[in-house]
Amino acid sequence: MPDLDGKINGRAAATSKSWHQETADLPSFYSPQSRPIRDISRLTNAQHEDQEDFSLSSSGPSSHARDVEAPTATLDSIASSPAPLPPPSLLSPAFTPPATPGTATPSSEQPRSVPVDSSIPSGGCGTKKPRLLETLPEVQCIVRARIPTTGGTEMFLHLYTNNVDQKEHLAIVFGPHIRSTTLDTPREGETEMDRMVRGAYTGRLYPGRTRSGMMGPATLTDSNTESDMPEQNDPPLVRIHSECYTGETAWSARCDCGEQLDEAARLMSLPSAKTGGIIIYLRQEGRGIGLGEKLKAYNLQDLGSDTVEANLLLRHPADARSYGLATAMLLDLGQQEVKLLTNNPEKIRAVEGPNREVRVTERVAMVPLSWKGRGGFRSREVEGYLKTKIEKMGHMLDIGSLPS
Template identity: 65%
Template sequence: MLSSNTTDEDNSKDSLAEQHSQIPARPMQQLWQKEFGHLPTMPSLFSPRPHSTVPSGYLDSHNDGVSPASAMSRSKSTRSENGFPSLISPPFTPTTTPGSPTLGPQPGIPVESVQVPEKLMKELPEVSCVVRARIPTTTGTEIFLHLYTNSIDNKEHLAIVFGNKIRSKSLDAPRPGETEMDRMIRGAYTGRLHPGRTTSREKGKIEERKPAGPALVRIHSECYTGEIAWSARCDCGEQLDEAARLMSLDPAGGAVVYLRQEGRGIGLGEKLKAYNLQDLGNDTVQANLMLRHPVDARSYGLATAILQDLELSEIRLLTNNPDKIAAVEGPNKEVRVVERVAMVPLAWKNMKGGVTGKEVSEYLKTKITQMGHMLPLPEGV
C-alpha cells in the first residue's frame, strides 16, 4: 500500500527527474553514445537493479506458475516510459523456510499474485535437540538452553527452558556408540554436572519428566534491534524479559521457543529498510507492503515440533497475536493452547522497565488496529 500523500519532497523528486532527462549529454555520456549508439537509459542518480538470484524453476513451483522468463518480461512494465526504474521495489519472494534469508529481488509479479507462505504446514518438520547446556543468568535464575537442528532450514532455533521438569525427547534418546561422557557433553544428563561425574543419569534419582500442569510458553521471533541494539521502536526485548521473569516464578517452569525469523520473517536487512520507510511516515504494516513483503511472513511449524519434542502438549501461551495461537497448535492439533496469557506492555501497567516513546506507541497501535492483536488500546496512545 503506497502512501498517496504527495509531499513537497515528492514533487521535488519528480522535477529532479524531469530536469535530469533534459540535461545535455556530458563527455562520459557522449563516449557512451559513440560506443553504443544511444544514451544510457539508467540515470546515474539510481543504482542499477541487482540481478535475480532465484534458482531456475523456483518461480514455477512457488509463484502460481509464472515462469522466470515471462515474469522477467513483465518486469519491464515496472519501468516508467522514460526508462527510470519504478520507485516500487520488486515483489516479495517467499522465504524458502521460515526465517531463511529473503532471496534476491525478482521481476515484476503483480502484488495480487504474491503467495503468502502457508502459516499452517501440512506436516510438521523434524527437529532434533543436538545440545543442551545450563546457563546461570544475571537475574539469578538458571535456564537450560536447547539448540535444535531441523529438516527445513539450517538455522539454530532454540528452546530456553526454565525449571528441570521439561526435557527433550530427542536429546535424551540414546545415540549409537556414544559413551557416558558423550552424553554429558551434549547435555543429555539428569541433575547437575560436577567435576568428576562419570554417568549421565544420577544414581538413585529419577527426574520428574512432566511439569505439573500446562507449562507457560512463549514463541518468540528473533529481533536483533529490540533484543541487542536497545531499540525503542518495538517491545520485543521487553517481552522476552517479561516472559523469562514469569517463567522463573512459575512452579511448572516454562519454555521460550526462540525462532530465527527476524523481522517477522523478512530478515534484518529488509526490516532496517522498513524502519527507514517508517521514518518516512509509514507504519510497520505499510512499510512491509511497500517492500513487497507480506505483513507477516512467519510460520510456526518449527515451534510446534519443538514443543512436541519437549513433550509440552498443553500449554499456556504468552501472546497477543491471534495468528500465533492458531498456527502453533499445528496441523493436527499436536499442541493445545489451553490458555492465552496476554502480554501487556509494562508501561501500560504503570510498571517500571517498559519501552516507552512515540515509535513503540505507534508500533503497538498498528499491531492492535491493523494486525488484530488482542490488547485493549489505552486512551491517549
C-alpha cells in the first residue's frame, strides 16, 4: 500500500523534524536523553531513498561525559516505536552538581598543605593588604541540625545571625566535637525541649529523649557525648566559601565554585580527617556585588570582558567581599588556629581578623579536578575565569601537585 506507506513515512519525517526543532536548542535537562544532544544529522532526500537514517551524537557537561553515537534507526521503526519517554525529573541525581558530597570516588588521600605565616613578608600570603574591619562583628548561632549526607557521612548545619547585615550565614561543620559557644549558652526561660529543638544538645537525638545533656544529667543512652571525645591538637581544615547560585545550583560552567564546595566537603568527610572540618558559607554572591549585578557581569563577559573587567565596568570593586563574619564565626566555634583551603592569598590574612584573632597556620591548595586528571569539567569560560584569577587576582595554584 504505497499511499499508506508514504503517509506514514511523511508523518514520521514531520514528527522527527518538529521534535528536532523543539529540542535542539534546549538545555540538557529538557532533553529526553540523560545527556544533551550536540548534533543531529540532516535527513536525506526522501524522494531518492526508501529509508532515511539519522544519528544522535551526545556528550554531557560532566567530567565523565564522552561522545556516544546512537544506533542508526529507520523511519519505519520510528513510526512504529512507542513515543519517547518524558524528560527526567529535574530532581534526578543526574542533574545535581557532578560531585555532590559523598558521591565522588572514595579516597583516603590527605590534602597536601604548606605552612604559612602572615606576620612576615615571605610567609606565603601574598603581597596585597586585604581590607580588614576595625572590630569583629557580633554573631550568634541560633540553630543547629544534623544533616546526613548522600555519601553516608554526617555534618551539622549551623545558622548564624549578626549585627552587620540581615543575611543568614552558615557554618557547615564536620565532626560532632566542634561546637558553638553562642548556641550552647543557656537562654532565659527555655526548657530542655527548647534546647534540643534549637540543637543545643550532646550526643544524638532520638524519639522520646527528654534531656539535652547540657542543663542536667544525661541518660545512659546519651553518655557518648562530644565532651567524651579526645581533644584534637591539630587544627581543622577550614574553607571560607562565598555563595554562588549559578555555580552551585544552576550548573554553570563559568566558574568552579560548585566543584570547590563539593571537594571541600569530600576532604572533610574523609576517614583520615579526624580533626573534622568547617565550611563557612557566606551569603556574598558574585564576590559581594549580588546576583543581579553578577548576571550583568556575565553579559559583559560574553561581550569580551574578563571577570575583573566586568565588575569594574559595573562600577564595583574586582572583589567586594569581606571576611570579618567568617573570623567571628570561627571564634564562636572555638577555632583559633586553622588550616585554610584556598588559593587566594588575600583570604589568609583577611580571615585572621584585625588583630589576628584566628591564626592560619597552613594553606591547602584547591586545584581544579580536571587539572589533576580526576574528573571535574572543562569549558572555555572556566579556563578564562581561572586564568584571570591567577594573572589579575594573584591566586596561587599548587602546580607542583599536578601530574607530569
